[in-house]
Amino acid sequence: MYRKAELAPFSPSDFELPSCGRLSPDNRWVKMAELIPWLEFESEYAENFPTDMGAPAKSFRMALGALIIKEKLGISDRETVEQIRENPYLQYFIGQSTYSNELPFDPSLLVHFRQRISPNLINKVNERLVEKMREITPVKPEKKKDSDAQNESPNRGKLIVDATCAPADISYPTDLGLLNRARVHTEKIIDILYKPLKGQIPKKPRTYRNLARKDYLLIAKQRRPSRNKKRQAIKKPLQYIKRNLAHLEQLIESGATLERLSKKQYKTLLVLTEVARQQQWLFDNNKQSIEDRIVSLSQPHIRPIVRGKAGKSVEFGAKLSASCVEGYVFLYRMSWDNFNESGDLKASLEAYHRFTGYYPESVHADRIDRTRENRAWCKERGIRISGTPLGRPPVNLSKEKKKQAKEDEGIRNAIEGKFGQGKRRFSLDRIMAKLDKTSQTAIAITFLVMNLSTWWRRVFCVFLCRFGKTIPVFGLNIIGAYSSHKMRQEKLIFNSP
Structure with a gap:
């Protein structure tokens, strides 16, 4: 049934706000703003501005809060600023004392926020944040066997x-x-440098760009060209690039200056020179890999990461080494170059000891981390490392060991789920930042926001446990059943009265 509204059209000024225009203390943004330690790291952020000259910079709360909002909502920089302008709760979250319909800052300033807030600072905020979360929603230790x-x-x-x-x-x-x-970039640079010399040089250097384009499309449109065809196709652009670089040297000798190039174009010129050197070496030696291989002209810091996963044997981005403690994730190492993560196990255990004051009972790691050195180091400190022992597998395993191995594999699923959450729900699957520092900051922010989401979900589960058990619906306690299911799923029992 539909009832036609009898109210007359009204203006925005006639719209009534709840609670006499005051913010609700139970809102999620208000709760998270009270939890994040803004003031503890204000002085460290202020070190980015050593002088008192110039316009006042935005506060640390505004900078970090805007990055958290962007990652939490999964929106662009421009949309983040628009959402903050429209939502009073978001304005409170970034530290504004009164509501304003004006833009809090220009969207381009988010790039500077990512440059000023380093990943190390975000990791410190993350650790302090998890400490406060564990105090608010403590976890009971598991019952030990006899x-x-x-x-x-x-x-x-x-x-x-x-x-x-x-x-x-x-x-x-x-x-x-x-x-x-x-x-193509070398041809554009030649056009820029030749323009002021037009008339002084009798003839513009020939680049054969139309012929080179046809040669490229001839092989690029083929579905599965043979290896020999690919090799011959690579030889031609190498020759074109070599000729264009020689033309650039001649233009510089004739009086052209590189000052006509912008900073981005000059950086691109340096990058494509290195790309030409690497590709020429690969072609001459008939190799498939080289150290510090460049795979993108716009982001030369990206390296190929060989993972050997199903569907994605090679990924192009930053490799991360992370850990999971009581459902909270911590980022310990991040590098654009591939590395062996077995060397990070000791550092992760020492970080756990600094964070909690004691070593863990057990560490659940992948097979690559279970080296002899790591096993001996863990044994000295009474830490049980998951997985079967080294050497030939025993013929008959006891039921207890089989059960223990199965439980260890199930426990390891927690961090795999966190990686999946970061890649499906948040932006860990595609880092949109273009610079080296901004990309690392975006990755670190993802881990911080994941912990905030985990804490808020647990607070909601505690609320259901406290008040949901007294609400029967058709003879079935739906809310209590749902909350107990979530508790079993996370394997957590909260200290709720």
């Missing part, structure tokens, strides 16, 4: 470690496509 109670150790808790890759927003790189783009 055999474990007799052999009590000072170690407590579980640590889960793993590594993943955060792909960057670039097209899938191929040698032929990379060389074609490099050729």
